[in-house]
Amino acid sequence: MDIDVKKVAMLARIRLTDSEADELGPQLGNILGYIEKLSEVNTDGIAPTAHPHDAAMPLRANVVTNSNRRDALQAIAPRVESGLYVVPKVIE
Amino acid sequence: MPFSSLSEIKARLDAGETTAVEVAQLYLDRIKAHNDQLNAFVHLDAAHVLAQAQASDAYRAKHEPRPLEGLPIAVKDIFCTQNGPTRCCSTILEGFEAPYDAHVITRLKEAGAVLVGKTNMDEFAMGSSTETSAFGVCRNPWDISRIPGGSSGGSASAVAAALAPAALGTDTGGSIRQPASLCGITGLKPTYGRVSRRGIIAFASSLDQAGPMTRNVRDAAMVTAAMAGHDSGDATSVADAPALDWLAACDKRDMTGLRIGKPKEYFVDGMDEGVRAAVEAALQQCEALGAEIVDISLPHTEYAVATYYVIAPSEASANLSRYDGVRFGHRCNEPEDLLDMYTRSRDEGFGAEVKRRILTGAFALSSGYYDAYYLKAQQVRTLIQQDFLQAFEQVDVIATPTSPVTAFAVGEKTDDPLTMYLADIFTIALNLAGLPGMSQPCGMVDGLPVGLQWIAPAWREDLLLGAASAYEASTDWSKQEPQAFAANGGEA
Numbered sequence: 001m002d003i004d005v006k007k008v009a010m011l012a013r014i015r016l017t018d019s020e021a022d023e024l025g026p027q028l029g030n031i032l033g034y035i036e037k038l039s040e041v042n043t044d045g046i047a048p049t050a051h052p053h054d055a056a057m058p059l060r061a062n063v064v065t066n067s068n069r070r071d072a073l074q075a076i077a078p079r080v081e082s083g084l085y086v087v088p089k090v091i092e
Numbered sequence: 093m094p095f096s097s098l099s100e101i102k103a104r105l106d107a108g109e110t111t112a113v114e115v116a117q118l119y120l121d122r123i124k125a126h127n128d129q130l131n132a133f134v135h136l137d138a139a140h141v142l143a144q145a146q147a148s149d150a151y152r153a154k155h156e157p158r159p160l161e162g163l164p165i166a167v168k169d170i171f172c173t174q175n176g177p178t179r180c181c182s183t184i185l186e187g188f189e190a191p192y193d194a195h196v197i198t199r200l201k202e203a204g205a206v207l208v209g210k211t212n213m214d215e216f217a218m219g220s221s222t223e224t225s226a227f228g229v230c231r232n233p234w235d236i237s238r239i240p241g242g243s244s245g246g247s248a249s250a251v252a253a254a255l256a257p258a259a260l261g262t263d264t265g266g267s268i269r270q271p272a273s274l275c276g277i278t279g280l281k282p283t284y285g286r287v288s289r290r291g292i293i294a295f296a297s298s299l300d301q302a303g304p305m306t307r308n309v310r311d312a313a314m315v316t317a318a319m320a321g322h323d324s325g326d327a328t329s330v331a332d333a334p335a336l337d338w339l340a341a342c343d344k345r346d347m348t349g350l351r352i353g354k355p356k357e358y359f360v361d362g363m364d365e366g367v368r369a370a371v372e373a374a375l376q377q378c379e380a381l382g383a384e385i386v387d388i389s390l391p392h393t394e395y396a397v398a399t400y401y402v403i404a405p406s407e408a409s410a411n412l413s414r415y416d417g418v419r420f421g422h423r424c425n426e427p428e429d430l431l432d433m434y435t436r437s438r439d440e441g442f443g444a445e446v447k448r449r450i451l452t453g454a455f456a457l458s459s460g461y462y463d464a465y466y467l468k469a470q471q472v473r474t475l476i477q478q479d480f481l482q483a484f485e486q487v488d489v490i491a492t493p494t495s496p497v498t499a500f501a502v503g504e505k506t507d508d509p510l511t512m513y514l515a516d517i518f519t520i521a522l523n524l525a526g527l528p529g530m531s532q533p534c535g536m537v538d539g540l541p542v543g544l545q546w547i548a549p550a551w552r553e554d555l556l557l558g559a560a561s562a563y564e565a566s567t568d569w570s571k572q573e574p575q576a577f578a579a580n581g582g583e584a
Binding site (some may be wrong): 003005008009010011012013014015016017020023024027028030031032034035037038039040041043046047048049050051052053055057058060069072073075076077078079085087088089090 | 187188189191284285298299324327328330331392394395397398399401402409413416417418419420421422423427428429430431432433434435436438439442444447448450451452453454455456458464465467468469470471472473474475477509510513524525526550
C-alpha cells in the first residue's frame with residue numbers, strides 16, 4: 001500500500017524529517033498491508049465493540065470535587081506567565 | 093533472602109526476625125550491584141525508599157501490620173508517582189514530575205508497601221522487548237545478551253534477578269504476561285475494569301490494565317488484592333465488580349475436575365518446539381493432578397494481532413495528542429509559530445516506534461479509511477469476544493503458551509516492526525475481550541524460561557489463581573534462579 005506518510009504525520013501533528021519519512025513510509029505500508037487481513041472476515045450484521053464488558057458509562061453529580069492546584073500543575077509547564085500558558089502568537 | 097517471595101518476607105517481618113529497613117537495604121544493595129548489567133531501574137531514590145521503610149517499621153511498632161507492610165515493590169515508569177520523575181521512558185516527558193500519585197500507587201501506600209524506584213519499559217509501553225526505552229535497552233537476567241520481553245521488561249528483569257521481590261506492570265496486549273514468561277516469573281493481568289487506570293499514563297484506554305509481577309502465584313494475589321477496587325475517578329473502573337477472596341483462591345491447590353480448554357490455534361506451526369513441548373508437558377501434569385483437558389477452538393485467533401494493531405494505535409493516536417509542548421513535557425527551541433511548536437516538539441520527543449503507532453492510528457481513523465479499518469476491527473473484536481464466550485460454555489479456564497518463543501537476542505527483531513508485533517500473538521486476544529490472564533513458569537529451553545498462560549472468564553481471577561497455584565505446588569519451575577545473579581554469587 002502506498003501512503004503519503006508526511007500527510008498522515010501532519011494529521012497527527014508530527015513533522016517528519018525526510019529521512020524519517022523514507023523509513024516510516026514502507027514500514028507503515030507493511031503494517032497496513034498485514035491489517036488488510038481483516039477484510040477476509042465476514043462481519044455482516046456484527047455489532048462493533050464499544051466497551052469490553054458492554055458496560056454503560058457511569059454518571060456523577062455535577063459538583064466540584066477537586067481543589068485549585070494551579071501552581072502545582074503549572075510548575076511543570078514549559079512556559080507560564082501570570083497563571084497562563086504561553087505559546088507562540090496565534091493572532092496578528 | 094533476596095529470592096524470597098513476598099509471603100516469606102512478610103512472615104519474617106511479622107515474626108520480628110527482620111525489619112522493613114533491613115529488607116529495603118538488602119534490595120538497594122542488590123540494585124547497586126547488578127543494575128548496571130540489567131538496566132532494569134531507570135530512577136531510584138534510595139533515601140526515599142529507606143524513609144518509607146522507616147515509616148513502615150514505626151507504623152508496625154504501634155499498629156497491626158497492614159496487608160503489604162514493609163514489603164518492597166518496584167514500579168514501572170508508566171505509573172505517576174509524586175516527588176520524583178515519571179517519564180514513561182520517553183524523551184517527551186523529560187523533566188516531568190507527576191503532580192499526583194496514580195490511584196494504585198495510593199492503594200499500595202495505604203497497604204503499607206515500600207515503593208522502590210521506577211523500572212524500564214518500552215517507550216509509552218509500545219513494544220515487546222524493552223528496546224525502545226529512552227533510557228536504553230533492558231536485559232534478561234537469564235542471558236544478558238537477550239531481551240527481557242516487554243513492555244514491562246524492567247519490572248520482569250528486576251523480579252527475576254531479585255533486585256525487588258515484586259513489581260508493578262501494565263498490560264495492553266501482553267506487556268505483563270510476555271516479559272513474565274521470558275524472565276521466568278509470574279504475572280497477572282486482571283479483568284479490564286478491576287484496577288483503576290487513573291494516573292497510569294494512557295496507551296490504549298479500552299485495553300490497558302495494571303497488575304503484579306511476582307515470584308509466585310500467592311504473591312500476585314496479595315498485590316492484586318491491594319490494587320483492585322472501584323475508583324470513582326476512573327469512569328472505566330467497574331463499580332459492581334464481583335469481589336474475590338484473593339488469598340483463599342490460592343489456598344485450595346486442587347485441580348480435580350477442572351475443565352481446561354486447549355485451543356488448537358495456540359499450538360501452531362512456527363512456534364518454538366521446545367516451548368510447545370514444555371506447555372504440553374505442563375498440561376499433562378495438570379491432567380495428572382485431576383484436571384480434564386478439553387480440545388477447543390477459538391477460530392478468530394489469527395485475526396487478533398491485526399485487530400489489535402488497528403485499535404491500540406487508534407486509541408494511542410488520540411491519547412498521545414496531549415503531548416503538545418503546551419502544559420507539560422518537551423517543547424522545541426524557538427518555535428516559529430504554534431503549528432511549528434506542536435509538530436517539531438512531537439517529532440523531537442517521540443521515538444520511532446511511538447511515531448509508527450501514532451501514524452498507524454491517525455491513518456486508520458482518517459477520513460475515507462475509518463470504516464475499512466477502525467469499524468471493521470471493532471467488529472472483529474466482537475467475534476473474538478464471542479469465541480471466548482462460546483469456549484467458556486465448555487471449559488472453566490483456558491491454557492496456552494504465553495509466548496511462541498523464549499527470550500530473543502537484543503536487536504534480533506528491531507529492524508522489522510511487524511515481526512516484533514507478532515511476538516504478542518498469544519497474549520493479545522484476551523485484552524481485546526477484556527478477560528483476565530496470567531503467566532507462570534512451566535519449563536526451561538536451552539537455559540531460558542517458558543511461560544504457561546491461563547485465561548479465565550471476566551471477573552474470575554480466582555479460577556486463574558486456583559489453577560496456577562495447584563500447578564505451581566506440583567513443580568519447581570517458579571523456584572529457578574538465574575545463576576549469574578544468585579544470592580551468594582555475582583556480588584561485586
